[in-house]
Amino acid sequence: MTILVTGGAGYIGSHTCIELIKDKHNVIIIDNFYNSSPDVIDKIEKITGTRPKLYPISLLDKKNVKKVFEENKIDAVIHFAGLKAVGESVEKPLMYYRENIYGTIVLLEEMKEHEVKKIVFSSSATVYGIENNPPYTEDMKTDAINPYGYTKVMIERIITDVCNSDSQWKAALLRYFNPIGAHESGLIGDNPNGIPNNLMPYIQKVAVGEQKMLKVFGNDYPTPDGTGYRDYLHVVDLAIGHIKALESIDKFDGAVPINLGTGKATSVLELIHAFEKASGVKIPYEIVERRTGDLAVCYADTKKAETLLEWKTKFSIEDMCRDSWNFINNNK
Numbered sequence: 539m540t541i542l543v544t545g546g547a548g549y550i551g552s553h554t555c556i557e558l559i560k561d562k563h564n565v566i567i568i569d570n571f572y573n574s575s576p577d578v579i580d581k582i583e584k585i586t587g588t589r590p591k592l593y594p595i596s597l598l599d600k601k602n603v604k605k606v607f608e609e610n611k612i613d614a615v616i617h618f619a620g621l622k623a624v625g626e627s628v629e630k631p632l633m634y635y636r637e638n639i640y641g642t643i644v645l646l647e648e649m650k651e652h653e654v655k656k657i658v659f660s661s662s663a664t665v666y667g668i669e670n671n672p673p674y675t676e677d678m679k680t681d682a683i684n685p686y687g688y689t690k691v692m693i694e695r696i697i698t699d700v701c702n703s704d705s706q707w708k709a710a711l712l713r714y715f716n717p718i719g720a721h722e723s724g725l726i727g728d729n730p731n732g733i734p735n736n737l738m739p740y741i742q743k744v745a746v747g748e749q750k751m752l753k754v755f756g757n758d759y760p761t762p763d764g765t766g767y768r769d770y771l772h773v774v775d776l777a778i779g780h781i782k783a784l785e786s787i788d789k790f791d792g793a794v795p796i797n798l799g800t801g802k803a804t805s806v807l808e809l810i811h812a813f814e815k816a817s818g819v820k821i822p823y824e825i826v827e828r829r830t831g832d833l834a835v836c837y838a839d840t841k842k843a844e845t846l847l848e849w850k851t852k853f854s855i856e857d858m859c860r861d862s863w864n865f866i867n868n869n870k
């Protein structure tokens with residue numbers, strides 16, 4: 539199949555492109571490199587031996603998005619492109635709604651215009667909000683507490699409504715838990731510009747000396763060691779989840795939300811120690827105040843992904859830490 543991947547140069551997007559190419563799909567990438575780098579395309583080529591076709595454009599650029607659909611016979615879309623920093627979304631809500639919501643609307647309009655009716659959407663466990671209790675099941679009511687989270691809730695709604703308007707449309711709304719790790723080659727991984735918001739990228743920066751000390755946001759949560767527990771999964775497992783979703787999508791009834799996680803939760807301190815063991819590098823940390831909006835515990839119920847997609851994670855926390863370390867050590 540020919541698959542259009544929006545945000546294909548990003549962290550999860552690039553790993554997914556590799557799995558698509560490995561599976562003999564023809565990959566076309568749209569990316570404006572807002573939060574990624576053009577050399578990721580070279581690295582995808584180096585790893586797979588195939589260079590994906592690239593359109594270095596924004597989804598807001600309707601004229602050029604239309605051209606992508608006119609110039610290629612696209613079978614399905616995997617939609618990653620979007621902004622994802624929670625704090626920034628609180629400061630710049632209009633930018634988040636414009637990029638994420640309007641970008642998706644342009645994409646869906648062009649899909650409709652060109653009769654492309656299959657989409658896999660990059661959603662997040664953030665849509666479970668703060669009222670539900672883990673393990674999260676896909677039938678729980680969705681909600682958000684910041685503009686970033688609302689864009690995910692709203693885009694899921696928009697795609698569901700498009701599917702409801704035409705029974706030929708099929709969508710997988712993939713709710714990711716906490717992807718970490720990197721490709722085994724050490725060529726691609728998560729390496730955000732500036733000070734990272736997420737835990738593993740921060741640990742990586744401390745490991746290579748770019749940050750002095752990790753801040754652990756709170757050790758007074760009602761959890762076994764007092765720090766936050768999350769469902770970390772290897773980004774390559776996550777990428778394979780997208781392939782499984784594409785393979786199953788024809789049998790879907792409209793838009794289907796599916797959790798992609800391991801079903802197991804690991805604490806901040808456990809992750810730090812696993813990383814230290816995998817890397818042999820000490821990670822100095824200090825306990826600071828809780829971060830606003832953080833949950834104590836977040837993990838997936840994984841039954842739906844197992845039955846509907848026949849997908850299950852294979853990599854362990856040790857594998858994730860080894861590959862995150864290998865990547866940052868290769869790219870410091």
Ligand code: UD1
Nearest residue numbers: 624662664735736737738740753754755766768806831832
């Ligand atoms: C965060 C976002 C979530 C988003 C996801 C993916 C918040 C509140 N949530 O999830 O909406 O979908 O990223 O981008 O921002 N931690 C530290 N020190 C750090 C960083 C994190 O102790 O420097 C802790 C956090 O308190 C949490 C755990 O590590 O307990 C994981 O944090 P993070 O990697 O930011 O992921 P989430 O908070 O789960």
